Amino acid sequence: MAEEKVLVTGATGKVGRELVPLLLDAGLEVKAGTRDPERARRLLGSKVEVVELNYARTETYSHALTWADRVFLMPPPFSPDSDSVIGAFLDWAVAARVRHVVLLSGMTVGDWTDLALRKVELHLERQDTDHTILRPNLYMQNFHPGFISRQLQDGGPVRLPAGQGRVSLVDVRDVAAVAAQVLTGEDHFGSALTLTGSSALSMQEAVGIISSFLPGTVAYQPVSDEEYRAILEEEGWRDGEIQVILGLFESIRAGGREPVLPGVEEILGRPPRTFQAFARELGEDWS
Ligand SMILES: NC(=O)c1ccc[n+]([C@@H]2O[C@H](COP(=O)([O-])OP(=O)(O)OC[C@H]3O[C@@H](n4cnc5c(N)ncnc54)[C@H](OP(=O)(O)O)[C@@H]3O)[C@@H](O)[C@H]2O)c1
Numbered sequence: 001m002a003e004e005k006v007l008v009t010g011a012t013g014k015v016g017r018e019l020v021p022l023l024l025d026a027g028l029e030v031k032a033g034t035r036d037p038e039r040a041r042r043l044l045g046s047k048v049e050v051v052e053l054n055y056a057r058t059e060t061y062s063h064a065l066t067w068a069d070r071v072f073l074m075p076p077p078f079s080p081d082s083d084s085v086i087g088a089f090l091d092w093a094v095a096a097r098v099r100h101v102v103l104l105s106g107m108t109v110g111d112w113t114d115l116a117l118r119k120v121e122l123h124l125e126r127q128d129t130d131h132t133i134l135r136p137n138l139y140m141q142n143f144h145p146g147f148i149s150r151q152l153q154d155g156g157p158v159r160l161p162a163g164q165g166r167v168s169l170v171d172v173r174d175v176a177a178v179a180a181q182v183l184t185g186e187d188h189f190g191s192a193l194t195l196t197g198s199s200a201l202s203m204q205e206a207v208g209i210i211s212s213f214l215p216g217t218v219a220y221q222p223v224s225d226e227e228y229r230a231i232l233e234e235e236g237w238r239d240g241e242i243q244v245i246l247g248l249f250e251s252i253r254a255g256g257r258e259p260v261l262p263g264v265e266e267i268l269g270r271p272p273r274t275f276q277a278f279a280r281e282l283g284e285d286w287s
Helices: 014-025 037-044 058-065 082-095 116-125 149-153 172-183 203-212 225-234 239-253 263-268 275-286
Strands: 005-008 029-034 049-052 070-073 100-104 130-136 158-160 192-195 220-222
Touching: 005 014, 014 029, 014 037, 014 172, 029 037, 037 049, 049 058, 058 082, 070 082, 070 172, 082 116, 100 116, 100 172, 116 130, 130 172, 149 158, 158 203, 158 225, 172 192, 172 263, 192 263, 203 220, 203 275, 225 239
Parallel strands: 005 029, 005 070, 029 049, 070 100, 100 130, 130 192, 158 220
Antiparallel strands: none
């Protein structure tokens, strides 16, 4: 049987960058979707074919989709309208007879009906196409290179509206490893998999662990939604994105991100990577 062909959307993103080499190593044919092919080639190297893909430009869809057997589908981060953005792309994928779609969603998304990402999940579940939904918790890599990175690099304090809420942070490398496993078999067709790390930490504990691997001391400072909105506005986030980010922290304060679940270990046959190990690597990189 010919090797399966996988289109990885968001291939330059945190999960996508880890997923592409795993799929290539597994012997699959891979195309990496990006809005900026030149930049993507620099980031991903020459082993993978890069294709232009922009959800906002339907003329970029067909080239990537008519080729693919399976699609790793990544909604743009913190998008308040990912349902309309991704919905059209999904319809094209179904029409192009893609046989399996793996959607990168988020923990607790299944608990809501009015969330844009939940609408994407429901839209996918209504299709005849086989699908798998991945629902990871907050990534460790939000501390670096993600949206918390700037505060950390400035030496803190890391100001977040997380209160004393605890989060079972997950490493994107585990999310990518699960995605690779799901995309190379048929065992998880029709499943929604919640992916967490192995322990739930408060932001104070998480920042404390990172700080212990850095030369100076970085503190955590809980702030209100309004204070955090001002920080995000200053960093250039748009209003709709800010609403999504504030919703995420609301679910952290309410305890929705605290459960430690066995998904990663069940699928990978090993425990999830620890926050301690992530923080140690970060400290080594920065020194
Ligand atoms: N961050 C978290 O903690 C977290 C936790 C759970 C789930 N998730 C899920 O992961 C998704 C992505 O978040 P992330 O933080 O992982 O993002 P990320 O690493 O920052 O990646 C963003 C990616 O989006 C691509 N992109 C942006 N706009 C696009 C468009 N119009 N068309 C095509 N590609 C576009 C970018 O690719 P180019 O610039 O190369 O085009 C980039 O690869 C979220 O929507 C959510 O579903 C995130």
